[in-house]
Amino acid sequence: MKKQTITVIAASALTTIVVIIGFILLMPTIGPRYLHPLMMGNQPVAADLDTSTSVLSDTGLFRVSYSSDPIPPPLNQIHTWTIHIETADGKPVEQAVITVNGGMPQHGHGLPTSPEVTQDLGNGDYRVEGMKFQMPGWWEVRFNIAANGQNDNVTFNFILE
Amino acid sequence: MKRVYLIVGGVILAAAAIAFWVQGRQTSWSEADAAMLQSLWIGNLPALPPDPSNDFADNPEAAKFGQKLFFDTRFSSNGEVACTTCHLPELMFTDGLPLANGVGTTTRKTMSIVGTAYSPWLFWDGRKDSQWAQALGPMESPVEHGGTRTQYAHLINEVYRTDYESMFGTLPDFSDRTRFPDVAGPVADTDASTAWEAMAPEDRDTVTQVYVNMGKAIAAYERLIMPGPSRFDKYVKALLNDDKAAMQSALTNDEVAGLRLFVGRAECTKCHNGPLFTNNDFHNTGVPAANGLPADDGRASGVQEVINDEFNCLSQWSDAGDNDCAELRFVTSTGEQLEAAFKPPTLRNVAETGPYMHAGQYATLAEVLQHYNHPPLASVGHSELEPLGLTATELVQLEAFLRTLSGPLNVPPELLQAPR
Numbered sequence: 001m002k003k004q005t006i007t008v009i010a011a012s013a014l015t016t017i018v019v020i021i022g023f024i025l026l027m028p029t030i031g032p033r034y035l036h037p038l039m040m041g042n043q044p045v046a047a048d049l050d051t052s053t054s055v056l057s058d059t060g061l062f063r064v065s066y067s068s069d070p071i072p073p074p075l076n077q078i079h080t081w082t083i084h085i086e087t088a089d090g091k092p093v094e095q096a097v098i099t100v101n102g103g104m105p106q107h108g109h110g111l112p113t114s115p116e117v118t119q120d121l122g123n124g125d126y127r128v129e130g131m132k133f134q135m136p137g138w139w140e141v142r143f144n145i146a147a148n149g150q151n152d153n154v155t156f157n158f159i160l161e
Numbered sequence: 162m163k164r165v166y167l168i169v170g171g172v173i174l175a176a177a178a179i180a181f182w183v184q185g186r187q188t189s190w191s192e193a194d195a196a197m198l199q200s201l202w203i204g205n206l207p208a209l210p211p212d213p214s215n216d217f218a219d220n221p222e223a224a225k226f227g228q229k230l231f232f233d234t235r236f237s238s239n240g241e242v243a244c245t246t247c248h249l250p251e252l253m254f255t256d257g258l259p260l261a262n263g264v265g266t267t268t269r270k271t272m273s274i275v276g277t278a279y280s281p282w283l284f285w286d287g288r289k290d291s292q293w294a295q296a297l298g299p300m301e302s303p304v305e306h307g308g309t310r311t312q313y314a315h316l317i318n319e320v321y322r323t324d325y326e327s328m329f330g331t332l333p334d335f336s337d338r339t340r341f342p343d344v345a346g347p348v349a350d351t352d353a354s355t356a357w358e359a360m361a362p363e364d365r366d367t368v369t370q371v372y373v374n375m376g377k378a379i380a381a382y383e384r385l386i387m388p389g390p391s392r393f394d395k396y397v398k399a400l401l402n403d404d405k406a407a408m409q410s411a412l413t414n415d416e417v418a419g420l421r422l423f424v425g426r427a428e429c430t431k432c433h434n435g436p437l438f439t440n441n442d443f444h445n446t447g448v449p450a451a452n453g454l455p456a457d458d459g460r461a462s463g464v465q466e467v468i469n470d471e472f473n474c475l476s477q478w479s480d481a482g483d484n485d486c487a488e489l490r491f492v493t494s495t496g497e498q499l500e501a502a503f504k505p506p507t508l509r510n511v512a513e514t515g516p517y518m519h520a521g522q523y524a525t526l527a528e529v530l531q532h533y534n535h536p537p538l539a540s541v542g543h544s545e546l547e548p549l550g551l552t553a554t555e556l557v558q559l560e561a562f563l564r565t566l567s568g569p570l571n572v573p574p575e576l577l578q579a580p581r
Contacts, residue, residue: 109498111493112442114492116491129490130490134434
């Protein structure tokens with residue numbers, strides 16, 4: 001082979017080896033800091049995240065609103081929500097059977113407690129006890145509502161500071 | 162010549178720019194980060210939450226009586242173990258050991274009681290839901306105080322009758338030793354538990370009521386044990402006052418860098434949040450089992466124990482109303498996230514409260530931070546941790562920050578020693 005070709009091949013091989021070794025050595029630092037978030041596909045918080053306290057359910061059957069006591073939901077304190085459920089055209093939904101769950105989409109974990117609706121306050125109002133948020137960040141709270149032979153889900157988002 | 166001036170001038174300008182930038186890093190925080198710092202600040206600690214399960218929780222006389230009990234070694238099978246045996250006031254109410262030594266040795270590290278009035282759950286696994294119920298646990302544990310409640314009732318009768326009766330009313334007549342044996346209680350020792358089972362139910366209740374009142378008095382004392390301000394708190398106070406000079410005298414540059422990591426890339430505030438630097442919830446961080454000890458499933462067992470606890474918020478011995486016990490009523494009792502999940506202790510005074518983790522697995526803060534930086538897979542359950550990619554310098558800075566959380570207790574000195 002020509003001397004020049006050997007030089008080029010040797011240089012390329014050396015560069016490749018250096019890059020590979022450098023990659024292996026730097027991986028413990030670069031990996032978690034840059035690549036890991038990319039690979040894990042953590043859901044970023046959408047810029048237009050809907051954090052309103054009044055939301056239409058998934059198939060449009062119910063309009064649901066909530067208020068927490070205290071406002072805003074506190075960090076690390078067990079507290080109560082009151083939710084109000086109406087049909088899409090504004091009639092209060094009575095005697096609904098409601099279950100609660102939720103979690104933090106970015107961390108992949110659920111609620112730290114098992115909240116329940118403990119009182120049907122009438123006129124479409126329901127008391128939900130046992131709400132608790134033990135970390136700051138983006139929380140989802142989901143209610144499944146069964147009423148009048150129909151069933152739907154509603155999701156509230158909020159950012160706990 | 163001109164070129165030299167240009168180069169020198171450029172170097173001086175660059176140095177000045179870097180100096181300003183470094184200085185700015187010490188004192189400049191984004192609005193979101195400043196809000197996070199304020200949430201960690203001791204000035205943000207809310208008033209002590211009421212304990213509806215304990216009618217005597219805020220009673221100063223009960224606290225005085227509770228302090229006497231806390232320091233009294235006669236409340237043990239060998240007369241040598243008091244609460245202070247493991248909860249030494251001079252060591253932030255811990256003992257500096259990986260496992261605790263009472264009449265025997267425990268399988269978990271002593272937790273500090275400082276600031277625990279704010280926690281809905283007590284012990285690493287949360288198996289008690291009030292400070293008074295927690296205080297009664299070690300007293301009948303075969304490896305801690307090793308005693309029984311009838312022994313303690315007799316002792317109260319003989320030594321603390323006046324104190325007890327001024328708080329809790331007339332003590333029953335315990336003189337009949339066939340009805341009230343010297344040693345009887347629902348404990349591991351079979352002689353004692355047989356004697357307990359042989360007692361009449363109303364006599365057992367009489368003894369248990371005295372035992373419960375002891376716990377409530379001890380809890381009234383423990384509620385007063387609170388952390389005081391640290392250099393970190395001085396820094397945040399200075400930040401809130403926009404006093405850059407005070408900020409710079411409170412923390413060094415390395416400590417501030419560590420603080421930035423703490424609230425940022427090291428993700429510590431996921432669990433170590435709030436003014437007590439703990440969310441008092443349960444997390445699996447893949448801490449390896451201690452040498453020679455069986456695998457510890459933490460909250461998974463602890464939650465079942467608290468639900469079935471003789472002294473929980475919903476029990477007959479609690480003073481709470483039916484609507485009070487929200488934490489217990491809505492507790493999550495199933496799920497993989499409870500496996501080997503443990504309660505993060507407060508990080509206040511963490512430099513003084515080693516070794517670290519539920520069986521003292523790590524002797525130094527450096528080892529703890531290595532664990533978080535390169536987390537091992539959990540041997541039980543699923544660890545919440547992910548590798549952090551922090552450099553050696555960053556780990557040193559993070560440790561330096563943790564040391565700034567030390568401060569004297571916010572407690573009158575007479576509460577930190579045996580009462581006269």
